Amino acid sequence: MSSQDALILDGLTKRYGDFTAVRDVSLRVPEGSIYGFLGPNGAGKTTTIRMVLDIVKPTSGTLSVLGQPTAMAVRERIGYLPEEKGLYKKMKAWAVIAYFARLKGVSGKEAKQRAHELLERYGLGAFADKKVETLSKGMGQKVQVLASIAHKPDLVILDEPFSGLDPSNQQVMEDVISDLNKAGSTIIFSTHVMSHAERICDRILLIAKAEMVFDGTIEQAKALIPRLVRIGGVEASRLRSLPGVGDVMPSEESPGVFEVVVADGHDPQEILRACMREGIELSSFESGEPTLHDVFLHLVGDDAKVAAYR
Amino acid sequence: MNNAIHIATREYAENARTKGFWINMLMFPIILLLSVKVPKLLEEKAKPVRQFALVDQSGLLGDIVRDAVERDYARLVMEKIGTYAQTYAKDKAAVSAETLEKTAMPSDFAGRVKEFMDYNEELMQQMMSPEAIEMQLSMIKPSLVEDAPEFEMPRRRYDEVDLSGLTGADLDLATAEPSEIVRALRPALVDDERLEGMEQPLFALIVIPPDAFEQILDPSIGNMANAPEPQDGIQFWSTNLTDMALSNLIERALDRELQKREYVANGLDPKQVSLIRSTTFQFSAFDPKKKEGEEAVSVADTMRKWAPVGFVYLLWVAIFTVVSFLLNNTVEEKSNRIIEVLLSSATPWEIMVGKLLGIAGVGLTMMTAWVLSLLGVLKFIAGPEVEWAGALFEVIQSSGLLPLFALYFVCGYLTYAGIFLAIGSLCNTVKEAQNFMGTATVILMVPLFTMVFVAQDPNGALATFLTWVPVYTPFVMMNRAAADPPMAELLGTGALMLVTIVFMLWLSSRIFRIGVLRTGQPPKIVELVKSLMTPLNHQ
Numbered sequence: 001m002s003s004q005d006a007l008i009l010d011g012l013t014k015r016y017g018d019f020t021a022v023r024d025v026s027l028r029v030p031e032g033s034i035y036g037f038l039g040p041n042g043a044g045k046t047t048t049i050r051m052v053l054d055i056v057k058p059t060s061g062t063l064s065v066l067g068q069p070t071a072m073a074v075r076e077r078i079g080y081l082p083e084e085k086g087l088y089k090k091m092k093a094w095a096v097i098a099y100f101a102r103l104k105g106v107s108g109k110e111a112k113q114r115a116h117e118l119l120e121r122y123g124l125g126a127f128a129d130k131k132v133e134t135l136s137k138g139m140g141q142k143v144q145v146l147a148s149i150a151h152k153p154d155l156v157i158l159d160e161p162f163s164g165l166d167p168s169n170q171q172v173m174e175d176v177i178s179d180l181n182k183a184g185s186t187i188i189f190s191t192h193v194m195s196h197a198e199r200i201c202d203r204i205l206l207i208a209k210a211e212m213v214f215d216g217t218i219e220q221a222k223a224l225i226p227r228l229v230r231i232g233g234v235e236a237s238r239l240r241s242l243p244g245v246g247d248v249m250p251s252e253e254s255p256g257v258f259e260v261v262v263a264d265g266h267d268p269q270e271i272l273r274a275c276m277r278e279g280i281e282l283s284s285f286e287s288g289e290p291t292l293h294d295v296f297l298h299l300v301g302d303d304a305k306v307a308a309y310r
Numbered sequence: 311m312n313n314a315i316h317i318a319t320r321e322y323a324e325n326a327r328t329k330g331f332w333i334n335m336l337m338f339p340i341i342l343l344l345s346v347k348v349p350k351l352l353e354e355k356a357k358p359v360r361q362f363a364l365v366d367q368s369g370l371l372g373d374i375v376r377d378a379v380e381r382d383y384a385r386l387v388m389e390k391i392g393t394y395a396q397t398y399a400k401d402k403a404a405v406s407a408e409t410l411e412k413t414a415m416p417s418d419f420a421g422r423v424k425e426f427m428d429y430n431e432e433l434m435q436q437m438m439s440p441e442a443i444e445m446q447l448s449m450i451k452p453s454l455v456e457d458a459p460e461f462e463m464p465r466r467r468y469d470e471v472d473l474s475g476l477t478g479a480d481l482d483l484a485t486a487e488p489s490e491i492v493r494a495l496r497p498a499l500v501d502d503e504r505l506e507g508m509e510q511p512l513f514a515l516i517v518i519p520p521d522a523f524e525q526i527l528d529p530s531i532g533n534m535a536n537a538p539e540p541q542d543g544i545q546f547w548s549t550n551l552t553d554m555a556l557s558n559l560i561e562r563a564l565d566r567e568l569q570k571r572e573y574v575a576n577g578l579d580p581k582q583v584s585l586i587r588s589t590t591f592q593f594s595a596f597d598p599k600k601k602e603g604e605e606a607v608s609v610a611d612t613m614r615k616w617a618p619v620g621f622v623y624l625l626w627v628a629i630f631t632v633v634s635f636l637l638n639n640t641v642e643e644k645s646n647r648i649i650e651v652l653l654s655s656a657t658p659w660e661i662m663v664g665k666l667l668g669i670a671g672v673g674l675t676m677m678t679a680w681v682l683s684l685l686g687v688l689k690f691i692a693g694p695e696v697e698w699a700g701a702l703f704e705v706i707q708s709s710g711l712l713p714l715f716a717l718y719f720v721c722g723y724l725t726y727a728g729i730f731l732a733i734g735s736l737c738n739t740v741k742e743a744q745n746f747m748g749t750a751t752v753i754l755m756v757p758l759f760t761m762v763f764v765a766q767d768p769n770g771a772l773a774t775f776l777t778w779v780p781v782y783t784p785f786v787m788m789n790r791a792a793a794d795p796p797m798a799e800l801l802g803t804g805a806l807m808l809v810t811i812v813f814m815l816w817l818s819s820r821i822f823r824i825g826v827l828r829t830g831q832p833p834k835i836v837e838l839v840k841s842l843m844t845p846l847n848h849q
Contacts, residue, residue, distance in 0.1 A: 053654045055827065072657060080654040086646025090324060102316050103655040148651065 004032045005064070006155050006186035006248060007052065014047050014059035021047040023210045024061070029203070036201035037190035038292075040300060044045050044082050045190040046212045052188075053080055066155055075263050079153035083160045083190075085141050089133035094119060097147045104151035111150065118146040122172060134268045138169045145176060147254060149185075156180055158189035162196050174200055185279040194292040204292075208300045222290050225298045233283030234275070244270040244276070257284065260308040313656040318663025322671045325635050335676050338795035339683030346687065360513040360556055363471045363498075365491055367520040367712065370763045371544075371564060375516065377565030379468050384438040388465045391443070395450045398458035468556055471512065472504060488517045499547055514548040514556055526568065535799055548717050597789050597795070610705045614792050615705050615765065621715050621763045629722045629784075630754070632673035633730040636665060637743055640734030640826075649826045658823045662815075666727050673723060681712070714791050722784035724811045726754075735825030736833060757785030768793030777803045780810035817842075 007029040014022040022044040029035045050056045052063060054071040066074045087096050099114035102108060108182075119128045122142060132140055141164060149156055158177070162170050173243045177200055179186055191197055197204055204221060206214040214221055224245065233241060236248050236258055244266030251257040262268055267285035275282055325331050367371030436442055447461055473483060481494055492515065496545050499504045501511035519525065525538040544564065546557045570580040596609040643649045652661050706712065737743040756776070764773045768790040777795070778788040787795070824841050833841070 048825075050650075055650060055653045071654070075655055078654065081650060082647055082650040082654075084647040084650075086648050088324065088642075088646075088648060090327065097317070099320055100651060100655065103313050103652070105312075144651075 004031050004051040005029060006033075006066055007035075007188065008064040009048075010054070010062045011014075012048065012051060012063060014044075014051060014056065015059045021211050022051070022058075025205075025212050026061075027205055027212070029186060031186050032181070032184060032278045033202040034177065034200055035186070035188060036197035036204040037187045037188065037207065038192065038194065038197055038204050038296065039190075039207035039213075040192055043207045045207060046159055048207070049080075049157055049188075049190060052157065053078070074155075075221075076151065077187075079104075079148040079151065081154040081156075081161055083147055083163075084142050087132045087140060087144055087147070090131060092131055092163040093124065093135065093143050094128040094131050096143060097150050099148040101150040102291060104153070106151045112215040114150045115146070118150055119133075119143075119211055122146065122176065141165060142169065142172065145173065146274070149176070149180060150186075152183070154185055155183050156187045156189075158187070160191060161189050162191055162193055170196070174276050194296050198292040206296065206299060213299050214295075218292065221292065221295045225290050225295055227262040227268065228288075229260045229262060229271060230257055230286040231260055231271075231275075231282060231284065234280050238278075238280065242271060243273065244272045244307070314660045314664040314667065317656065317661055318653070318666075318668035318671065320664055321639065321668025325669065325672045326638070326675065328635075330635070331672060331676070335679045338680045340507065342687045343827065359466055359511055360468045360517060361471050361508065361510065362468060362514040362556065363495060363512055364516045364518075364520060365473065365697050366518045367484060368518050368522045369520075371522060372516045372569065373561050375518075376470065378559055379470070380438070382468070382559055386464050386467065387443065388437070391446055394461050395454070398454045400453055400455055414462055414477075415813060466514075468559075484645060488519060488541070491515075491517055492545075495547075500549055504579055511549075513550065514546060516560060517545040517547070521546070536681045547663075562672050564784070569642040604820060613705050614711075616707050617709065617711060618791050619765045620789075621711060621759050622757060622785050625715065625719055625722060625785060625788055626758055628673055628677050629679070629726055632669050632676070632723065633726045635672060636727055637730045637734040638668045638740055639665065639669075640731055641737055641740050641743055644735060645738050646828055653826070658826070659819055662819050662822055663808065665731065666724070666815075669727065670720070673719065677716075677719060678828075709792065711791055712789060718788045721807055721811065725784065725807070725814060727780055728811075728814040732818040732821035734824065735822040736828065736838075753781075757782055757789070761789055762783075764789040769795055772800065778806065780807050782806040826840050 005028045008027075010026050012022060012025045013020070025044075025048060025187060038150065039045050044234060047056065051058045052071060052077075057058065062069070065071045066077055068074045069076055088099075091099070094112065094115040097118060098111035100109075101111035102113060116125075116128055120124050122275065124139060124142060124146075126138060127135060127143075132143065135143065145158070145161060148158070161173050161177070165173060175191070181187055194253060201218060203217050204214070205212060206221070214224070232254070233256070236250070239248050239260055241247055244263050246261035246263040248261075249259050250257050260271065262271065272285055272287075275285075333465070362376055364372055364377070437446075481490065483491065486494075495515050498505045498508070498512040499515060504510075505512060519542065522544055525543040527537055546560065566639055573580045573583050596605040597607050597611060598605065600611075643652065648662075656664070728835055732741055737746055758774060760776060762775070764770075764786060767773060773786060773795075776782045777790070777799060782801075786805070787800070787803065820842055821838065824838075836847065
């Protein structure tokens with residue numbers, strides 16, 4: 001076991017009776033990284049997180065959290081934001097943050113001070129003395145995020161931190177994550193929105209139907225799917241004759257445009273140069289990076305939809 | 311364990327801030343205060359002067375009724391003079407616990423004296439004359455404080471309405487059938503219309519038929535068979551069926567008059583008879599458990615015997631008030647999913663202990679407030695009308711019931727807190743929790759239903775049986791506290807209760823662990839037992 005890994009999962013499995021929620025998940029989260037748990041709803045992300053936090057016991061498999069076999073032993077170094085958000089409605093915003101910090105071993109005075117600092121820094125200074133029930137949903141969620149990190153945890157686990165936030169608050173959330181990461185924390189968060197993961201994750205775990213589908217960097221993930229260029233104004237047969245061109249399919253969205261798979265070992269520039277050399281007049285040439293969303297659909301495909309409706 | 315303390319502190323602070331807590335805490339002293347003051351206020355101010363109409367066709371009994379009403383007022387005036395004298399006395403002759411210890415329980419002697427007075431109209435009338443009252447007041451004057459206000463004559467309780475000319479020319483009250491009189495006055499009685507000059511409905515109508523002396527009930531054998539019909543006798547008409555004071559007053563006075571005549575007819579002197587009737591033996595109760603020479607059952611003994619009933623009630627209210635706080639909090643944490651954050655910061659055991667301690671603190675605060683306000687009301691506010699109140703408190707204090715009360719509160723709380731915490735952890739809304747408890751509530755009410763019976767027979771079969779039911783032990787033991795239950799029973803049931811508490815807390819912590827992360831409907835009992843048998847890593 002490397003001390004460089006904040007979290008190591010080995011063959012982690014959770015069964016509820018006949019139902020398997022998580023099957024044989026193994027991974028390493030390096031210290032100081034931002035790690036995304038991606039997958040459709042019901043894939044097993046939350047169960048995995050609960051096992052990591054020692055809230056539910058794994059049926060089999062082992063784990064190491066900050067070098068310890070259970071999270072309870074290092075709970076003061078872990079911050080957790082659950083998927084379903086909720087706070088004590090009758091407490092004041094600062095008091096909620098301070099309370100959860102105290103449970104993580106921060107002294108009373110320090111906890112109060114940090115609560116006020118955090119509220120100030122993330123634009124909620126004016127609401128510090130307001131009761132939670134009077135805050136808007138978004139503000140309440142921000143307070144809860146702050147409550148989960150006020151003790152300066154080494155490992156932060158955020159379950160769906162972006163859900164329910166408007167775009168500007170989603171940006172604040174991204175800022176919180178990158179601030180924490182800069183301060184040296186390891187961050188694990190789950191989401192089913194790929195764009196967030198793509199922007200801020202170093203590594204991702206893709207999980208579907210209780211099983212892990214992929215674990216690695218974003219580049220590695222994108223390399224999994226063939227690169228596509230979209231070319232317009234030319235016959236499919238001529239395209240096929242060009243070097244570096246793999247499959248050619250007519251685009252479903254725009255007639256006259258073909259989606260061309262770039263063959264292994266080639267890149268889109270090569271195809272463009274070949275077109276120029278051959279004197280082919282193109283009406284359009286689009287070469288986009290594949291998004292994580294494409295990777296997701298490619299790897300999970302129809303399962304995602306099935307899972308989403310369950 | 312630090313976390314348990316943090317959780318306890320938060321629970322305490324949050325609950326101590328709720329309206330419910332303050333309402334519960336203040337309700338008791340307020341009710342106490344009201345129950346001391348309001349009946350008196352109502353008696354003096356709110357209860358209207360009852361106005362009644364009297365139709366006497368016998369020509370003999372009307373004045374008897376009027377005299378009785380006068381005597382009733384006379385007694386009221388004397389009572390008020392007594393209260394007045396006590397309220398403004400320079401040296402208040404406070405009743406101490408010691409006097410209560412020595413005062414034997416009164417027999418019905420006071421009632422006999424009253425009856426004797428009723429037969430002695432002259433004596434009563436003498437005391438009632440304005441001069442007599444003036445004299446009484448001047449006699450007590452020297453013992454009153456300087457700034458005592460003037461004595462105010464109390465309001466009359468009953469007033470007779472003058473019917474002459476009110477019922478119309480076509481009705482001659484002296485000869486009309488009772489039914490006709492009732493028909494004429496029914497609108498006034500049911501308040502359809504008011505009699506002239508009256509601001510309130512007619513409270514009662516009394517009709518005495520001309521042959522009233524023939525319509526009597528005589529218990530001698532043979533006469534009961536041809537008892538007169540109700541409508542042939544004296545009639546008391548009123549829509550108010552609960553305030554029987556006036557009808558009792560009149561009935562007693564009329565019967566007395568009848569009996570007086572019977573005495574005379576049989577050659578007896580009614581005064582002599584009343585004196586004889588008021589003569590009694592000295593008959594006293596003794597308790598063999600008391601110290602030799604002081605075995606007479608005193609007022610204090612009687613108070614001590616009944617005080618536990620009050621404590622059982624307080625105990626019951628206090629325990630179920632605070633455990634319902636516990637239930638609500640747990641349901642809130644569960645439905646808000648705060649519990650997940652807590653579980654990532656503390657073990658389920660720490661969370662449970664923290665909640666139990668925090669709410670126990672709330673309960674103890676409330677009880678302390680109750681006991682203090684009981685002391686306050688009894689000692690400082692109650693006044694002369696409940697002069698025994700301070701003494702009652704001293705008796706309670708000296709009886710050793712208070713420490714027992716605290717002990718049984720803790721035991722009872724721990725027994726029920728676990729159950730309610732477990733129920734809370736299984737439910738998503740308070741409503742669900744209430745449904746879940748369902749008939750359980752009836753079972754919990756048993757100590758309340760039985761508290762009077764247990765006090766009457768504190769070492770009897772019912773008391774003994776209930777003591778051995780662990781969930782009732784704290785209440786029933788409190789109930790029996792004054793009766794020195796057998797030591798073996800005390801220890802046995804105490805041990806059983808402790809085992810139960812430990813088992814309940816252990817079981818609740820298991821249920822709590824499973825319950826808090828469950829979503830959806832509360833489980834069926836079978837499901838619950840099944841999941842309790844499953845090891846944690848398969849749940």
